[in-house]
Amino acid sequence: MEQLTVKTKSTSYGVHIGEKVYDLFATEYKDLLDNADKVGIFADAAAASYHLGKLEQALKKAAIPFEVHVLPAGEDCKTADNFFSCHSFLLQKNFTRQSILLAFGGGACGDLTGFVAATYMRGIPFLQCPTTILAHDSAVGGKTAINMPEGKNMVGSFHQPAGVLFQPDLFTTLPKREVRSGMAELIKHAIISDADWTESLLLNSDFPYFSAEELPAELLRGIRVKADIVAQDEFEHGNRKFLNFGHTLGHAVEAYFGFGKVSHGESVMIGMAYAFLMSEAYGGITKEFTNRFIRFANHAGYPMRAILDVEFKPLLEFMRKDKKVSSGDLVFVLLHSLGNPFTEKVSEIQCEQSYHDFVSRIKEEV
Amino acid sequence: MEQLTVKTKSTSYGVHIGEKVYDLFATEYKDLLDNADKVGIFADAAAASYHLGKLEQALKKAAIPFEVHVLPAGEDCKTADNFFSCHSFLLQKNFTRQSILLAFGGGACGDLTGFVAATYMRGIPFLQCPTTILAHDSAVGGKTAINMPEGKNMVGSFHQPAGVLFQPDLFTTLPKREVRSGMAELIKHAIISDADWTESLLLNSDFPYFSAEELPAELLRGIRVKADIVAQDEFEHGNRKFLNFGHTLGHAVEAYFGFGKVSHGESVMIGMAYAFLMSEAYGGITKEFTNRFIRFANHAGYPMRAILDVEFKPLLEFMRKDKKVSSGDLVFVLLHSLGNPFTEKVSEIQCEQSYHDFVSRIKEEV
Numbered sequence: 001m002e003q004l005t006v007k008t009k010s011t012s013y014g015v016h017i018g019e020k021v022y023d024l025f026a027t028e029y030k031d032l033l034d035n036a037d038k039v040g041i042f043a044d045a046a047a048a049s050y051h052l053g054k055l056e057q058a059l060k061k062a063a064i065p066f067e068v069h070v071l072p073a074g075e076d077c078k079t080a081d082n083f084f085s086c087h088s089f090l091l092q093k094n095f096t097r098q099s100i101l102l103a104f105g106g107g108a109c110g111d112l113t114g115f116v117a118a119t120y121m122r123g124i125p126f127l128q129c130p131t132t133i134l135a136h137d138s139a140v141g142g143k144t145a146i147n148m149p150e151g152k153n154m155v156g157s158f159h160q161p162a163g164v165l166f167q168p169d170l171f172t173t174l175p176k177r178e179v180r181s182g183m184a185e186l187i188k189h190a191i192i193s194d195a196d197w198t199e200s201l202l203l204n205s206d207f208p209y210f211s212a213e214e215l216p217a218e219l220l221r222g223i224r225v226k227a228d229i230v231a232q233d234e235f236e237h238g239n240r241k242f243l244n245f246g247h248t249l250g251h252a253v254e255a256y257f258g259f260g261k262v263s264h265g266e267s268v269m270i271g272m273a274y275a276f277l278m279s280e281a282y283g284g285i286t287k288e289f290t291n292r293f294i295r296f297a298n299h300a301g302y303p304m305r306a307i308l309d310v311e312f313k314p315l316l317e318f319m320r321k322d323k324k325v326s327s328g329d330l331v332f333v334l335l336h337s338l339g340n341p342f343t344e345k346v347s348e349i350q351c352e353q354s355y356h357d358f359v360s361r362i363k364e365e366v
Numbered sequence: 367m368e369q370l371t372v373k374t375k376s377t378s379y380g381v382h383i384g385e386k387v388y389d390l391f392a393t394e395y396k397d398l399l400d401n402a403d404k405v406g407i408f409a410d411a412a413a414a415s416y417h418l419g420k421l422e423q424a425l426k427k428a429a430i431p432f433e434v435h436v437l438p439a440g441e442d443c444k445t446a447d448n449f450f451s452c453h454s455f456l457l458q459k460n461f462t463r464q465s466i467l468l469a470f471g472g473g474a475c476g477d478l479t480g481f482v483a484a485t486y487m488r489g490i491p492f493l494q495c496p497t498t499i500l501a502h503d504s505a506v507g508g509k510t511a512i513n514m515p516e517g518k519n520m521v522g523s524f525h526q527p528a529g530v531l532f533q534p535d536l537f538t539t540l541p542k543r544e545v546r547s548g549m550a551e552l553i554k555h556a557i558i559s560d561a562d563w564t565e566s567l568l569l570n571s572d573f574p575y576f577s578a579e580e581l582p583a584e585l586l587r588g589i590r591v592k593a594d595i596v597a598q599d600e601f602e603h604g605n606r607k608f609l610n611f612g613h614t615l616g617h618a619v620e621a622y623f624g625f626g627k628v629s630h631g632e633s634v635m636i637g638m639a640y641a642f643l644m645s646e647a648y649g650g651i652t653k654e655f656t657n658r659f660i661r662f663a664n665h666a667g668y669p670m671r672a673i674l675d676v677e678f679k680p681l682l683e684f685m686r687k688d689k690k691v692s693s694g695d696l697v698f699v700l701l702h703s704l705g706n707p708f709t710e711k712v713s714e715i716q717c718e719q720s721y722h723d724f725v726s727r728i729k730e731e732v
Contacts (some may be wrong), residue, residue, distance in 0.1 A: 084446045084514070084521075091516035091687055119485075122511065122522045123601075145488065147448070150457035155450075156488045157523060235489075321457055 017166040022058035036100040039066040042113040044105030046073035047131035075259035101126040107138035114144030118159035133182025151321040181265030189222035195338035246272030246331040252318035269302040281332040297366040388424035402466040405432040408479040410471030413497035431673035441625035444512040451531040467492040470620035473504035480510030484525035499548025517687040547631030561704035575697040610697040612638030618684035635668040664732040
């Protein structure tokens with residue numbers, strides 16, 4: 001089992017990856033769970049159908065009673081209605097301020113469960129038990145949220161989990177598209193931190209799925225990048241913005257198509273390619289690199305051509321609602337070079353010009 | 367102008383009371399407001415109809431542009447629907463993470479606005495501009511929340527305001543019932559902190575409305591009690607529970623009748639009388655004092671007889687959902703003596719017996 005500790009000003013907690021990670025319920029997390037008067041599992045339907053038995057078995061083995069609440073799988077669960085039905089579930093089952101939640105599912109399930117935990121009776125603890133590769137990103141760092149019709153993650157809190165438990169054999173049942181979505185965030189962690197690591201990920205023109213032996217170490221490496229940044233800047237006043245590389249356009253693409261239709265990681269991959277193109281002008285990325293990245297992404301199955309018929313204007317509307325927007329300017333994370341990100345205010349007109357260039361570039365390259 | 371500073375681990379902020387308090391927008395709060403890219407006023411309809419002009423004028427004088435969103439007055443505004451319509455308003459008006467909110471209204475408006483501020487894009491600052499006496503309590507201390515059908519303040523956050531600005535001449539238009547509701551929390555602050563102060567408040571068998579000159583000092587005294595407790599225990603792990611004196615049964619009474627039908631302060635007054643009666647057995651309060659308190663409350667216009675036909679069972683259901691409940695026991699704040707509160711777990715059977723005694727006592731006394 002591999003692990004690291006995330007340290008913020010207010011708290012610190014462990015991230016654990018390995019085959020027998022749920023055994024920790026009977027050891028490291030036993031006191032936390034025993035001291036809670038009730039334990040609630042919020043499980044997404046997809047993860048629950050394949051794997052909930054593993055979690056339940058581990059809790060039973062540790063003699064910890066629990067209640068289960070099943071949520072729709074994927075981004076669809078992060079609605080106002082689900083947020084309040086989760087709260088009603090907890091109230092009707094007499095959960096108190098001494099209770100604890102477990103999020104069992106993908107990133108969306110973790111985001112929703114975390115926001116419910118942040119706000120139930122003004123805050124109770126929760127554990128992240130992510131079941132997807134994508135959630136290696138979202139489960140760490142304490143960002144919780146739900147979506148609004150106007151945009152993604154618009155309503156939420158910073159609420160750090162009490163621990164993150166990754167059991168990588170759950171990933172074996174993930175559809176390829178979900179694996180692809182998750183790898184996008186891993187690639188992002190490489191891009192903003194380390195040129196060599198990035199090149200090694202892009203080396204294989206077939207998509208690098210990794211073996212079951214290699215994946216935990218790669219994910220832990222991604223999590224370490226994030227943990228180091230979160231330790232410095234929990235509330236995203238500064239460097240934490242770098243973790244949003246690719247997300248300004250990415251969130252807009254995701255919202256434009258309707259959450260879930262182009263997946264989060266797929267949208268971020270498109271957004272990262274756009275950020276590379278912008279970095280040609282504002283930073284130090286070469287045209288050749290951007291083109292290589294676009295071809296790599298396309299070959300790995302990311303739907304780069306999805307935006308060919310999308311006008312800039314509706315995307316701009318979504319980007320204007322981006323949380324990084326400051327006084328009407330759009331703020332992008334760009335790159336001096338691989339591993340050296342910076343933030344840049346870019347005018348809407350310049351964004352539009354870059355977008356047209358981006359569409360042409362995709363047409364040429366893929 | 368009178369003022370004090372509330373200090374918590376994470377932040378500190380000023381509480382100001384006086385005729386010209388909104389002049390601070392042009393001085394002490396000028397930088398904060400100028401640095402925000404947008405300023406939003408969430409005003410309750412009742413306060414807005416009488417007094418919004420005063421707030422608007424002060425902001426205009428300080429050259430600060432703003433948007434106004436009017437909410438229903440009273441506890442009715444603290445719904446899931448209003449919570450999300452506030453967020454939609456902010457998104458549609460392009461508020462960002464650099465924006466700020468002003469809560470202008472009673473305690474309910476402050477609770478809702480604070481919770482919206484706590485969660486909009488994971489948190490933006492807000493100022494409390496309370497317009498009722500009751501809000502002298504709720505505007506300070508950072509508790510924000512909305513109600514669920516299952517109970518009051520069940521979903522919320524701790525989110526401290528950036529400042530609290532009380533203009534007491536707004537109170538002149540408050541209906542008597544609203545004044546009465548507010549005075550209940552002032553009396554509570556006296557009861558949990560100071561026997562002599564409590565006696566002075568109960569001395570006048572006519573309800574003590576105070577003159578416009580005396581009121582600010584009395585309110586500040588109440589706020590100081592609260593500020594001292596919040597400074598020690600921001601997240602209510604310990605002594606902050608004392609501020610809930612009278613609120614365990616109080617919240618249940620309020621929820622039973624439907625929020626707003628018996629006002630918050632009226633319900634708390636009934637809850638405090640019940641806590642006095644319980645303190646006869648578990649603490650050091652005399653039967654004579656409880657009876658005097660019941661007669662005082664009745665004479666001052668609090669609807670003590672409202673509960674004569676209310677069964678214990680439905681109230682118990684609401685109390686079970688109280689946030690102070692721990693592992694199924696009910697937890698009450700009781701008194702060794704005036705000024706000396708403590709918390710006590712009481713069995714449901716004992717609570718029921720005390721409730722029957724309480725109903726008989728009210729029948730005898732009023």
